[in-house]
Amino acid sequence: MTTIAGLASDVDASRRTIIRDIAALRDEGFVIDTEPGRGGGLSLDPQSIQTTPRLSVAEVFALIIGVSSMRAAGNLPFSSLADAGLSKIEKALPSDKVRDLRRLLDCLYVGPLAPQVDLSNLGEMDPTLLPAFETTFLKRVFLQFQYRDAKGAETERHVEPQAMLILPPLWYLVAWDPSREDFRHFRMDRIRAPACAEGASFRRRIVPFDDGVRPIRIV
Numbered sequence: 001m002t003t004i005a006g007l008a009s010d011v012d013a014s015r016r017t018i019i020r021d022i023a024a025l026r027d028e029g030f031v032i033d034t035e036p037g038r039g040g041g042l043s044l045d046p047q048s049i050q051t052t053p054r055l056s057v058a059e060v061f062a063l064i065i066g067v068s069s070m071r072a073a074g075n076l077p078f079s080s081l082a083d084a085g086l087s088k089i090e091k092a093l094p095s096d097k098v099r100d101l102r103r104l105l106d107c108l109y110v111g112p113l114a115p116q117v118d119l120s121n122l123g124e125m126d127p128t129l130l131p132a133f134e135t136t137f138l139k140r141v142f143l144q145f146q147y148r149d150a151k152g153a154e155t156e157r158h159v160e161p162q163a164m165l166i167l168p169p170l171w172y173l174v175a176w177d178p179s180r181e182d183f184r185h186f187r188m189d190r191i192r193a194p195a196c197a198e199g200a201s202f203r204r205r206i207v208p209f210d211d212g213v214r215p216i217r218i219v
Contacts (some may be wrong), residue, residue, distance in 0.1 A: 002041050002042055002043075003041040003042065003109075004022075004041075004042065007042075011202070019204075020203070022042070022080055026094065027094050027096075029063065030044060030045075031045035031092050032042070032044050032045070032047065032137075037154055039070070045092075046103065049183065050203055053092075055089065055099050056132060057093075057100045057101050057104070057134065058098075058130055058134045060086075060089055060090065060093065060101055061099075061101060061104050061105070061130070061134070062130060063089070064086055064105065064108075064165065064216070065108060065164070065216070067079075067082050067083075067086065068108070068110055068216045069110070069166050069168050069171075070164060070168075100134075100138055103137065103138055104133075104134065104138065105215075105216060106215070107137050107161075107162070107163045107164055108163070108164050108166070108215065108216040109163055109164070109165045109166070109174075109207075109209060109213050109214065109215055109216065110165070110166040110213070110214060110216050111165070111166075111167055111168075111169060111209070111212045111213035111214065112167065112212050113167040113168060113169075114167075116166050117167075117170065118150075119169065119170070120168065121150075122170070122189060123189040123190070123193075124189060125171065125188045125189050126188075126191060126192055126193070126194060127166060128193075128194055128196055129188060129191060129194055131196040132179055132195065132196055133161065133194075135196045136161045136196050137161060139196075139201065140160075140201040140203070140204070141196050141197060141198040141199070141201055141202075142158055142159065142160060142193060142196070142199065142202065143157075143158075143159055143160075143161050143173075143175070143195070143196060143197065144156065144157065144158045144159075144193070144194075144196075144197045145157055145191045145192060145193055145194040145195065146192045146193050147186055147191055147192075148190045148192070155176070158178070158179070158197060159173075159175035159176060159177050159184065159186075160175055160176040160177075160178070160202040160205070161172050161173055161174075161175045161176070161205050162175055162176055162183070162204070163207050164203050165185065165209075165213065166216075170188075170189075171187070171188040171189070172185045172186060172188060172189060173185070173186045173188055174186075176202070176205055176206055178198065183205075183207060183208070203212070
């Protein structure tokens, strides 16, 4: 426990500089608690040093969807500990990052995969997908990409991303396709070269999901 005056004396800086630096540290994700009154002061949560400064919203989101996917597939051991850890990470994020993370989670759904779905041609997902999703879901801008359908035909798509759907082991982008005036499900392992399109934004739509599909939440 220390005080602003004590910090100012230790580093030979003004009180205003110390207050500004504390605010900057909090913006970076460090958890700094304050205790008013005689004997009070400032204290730094040491756990926040190890986690939040190194984690972006996209990284935390990737952890959450990874855990959620394993849980939906029924192969997540120690799930309560995983939930508790994710909850602590989220609480240690700066308020603006928490807001962005919650907006991303609002677009995330999970459900069971129909047994008749063919998994013989399951491929790898493009690593640039998640950064593109972060931008398009938060800013509500169109996403364009190359898509290969089940028959191998390739097309260029320009869509409004509305949700991410996990049906383990398949992951889907659920989007409104203006050219077809309807929702479409795009398997993520068939998407290539995703890019956020410049121009007008779009509105959030209510996606009609099948029974058994539910939104993802963390404790």
